[in-house]
Amino acid sequence: MGPMLQRTYPNQTCSIARALEVVGERWSLLVLRDALLGRRRFDEFRANLGIASNVLAARLDRLCSEGLLERRLYQTRPDRHEYLLTDKGRDLAPALLMMMKWGDRYYPHPGGPPRVAVHGGGCGGELDDQLTCRRCGQVVGFRGVEIRPGPGLAGYESHS
Structure with missing residues (x-):
């Protein structure tokens, strides 16, 4: 595997660079696009995007930790969550x-x-x-x- 790309742009004093630190990873904007189109569940995102489960899980976790999506329990036994856009996510x-x-x-x-x-x-x-x-x-x-x-x-x- 080649060198990992940095997620931050420390020498850039720029709002675009700061935004890319959050949504610039491969798949992130497509996950948000799908959320804007009404998709909410992990399986819906995975099926529509054709994305590996581990990659999708990482993107959803990041978007939730940044406050663009909110993870909400919709089923127990087994626990299943849906991902809802926040105002911050909708603002994109x-x-x-x-x-x-x-x-x-x-x-x-x-x-x-x-x-x-x-x-x-x-x-x-x-x-x-x-x-x-x-x-x-x-x-x-x-x-x-x-x-x-x-x-x-x-x-x-x-x-x-």
Whole structure:
């Protein structure tokens, strides 16, 4: 095995570097994406991500210890937990949405975007990169965004 990458950036006085110390590990943002899409249970994360159980357990522990997810018991005998987004975790939604939009623009899926951001509250119009609704013209705040399956997701549901 090669040298371990450091998780900290001690010579960087930078908010991006500090954020990467928490969510910059491989899989962390995808676990948060899945939590934002409504997944809560270990098996749901594992099945959707195709991630090794030990790696997933480590990411979930880290995200819980940093306060982005909350671990809650939902079953006893055997004990089973679900992982719920905290406000701190939910506050990453705008960054993930912008990353999704960036990926759609520069690394598009041949079948179209796997997920689309639409104006919630009944309008349903697709949102552009500035979160302006293409149907009604309204600039939508992040709380008014809905993420729906897009044309590129067909046949790829397990790795959305």
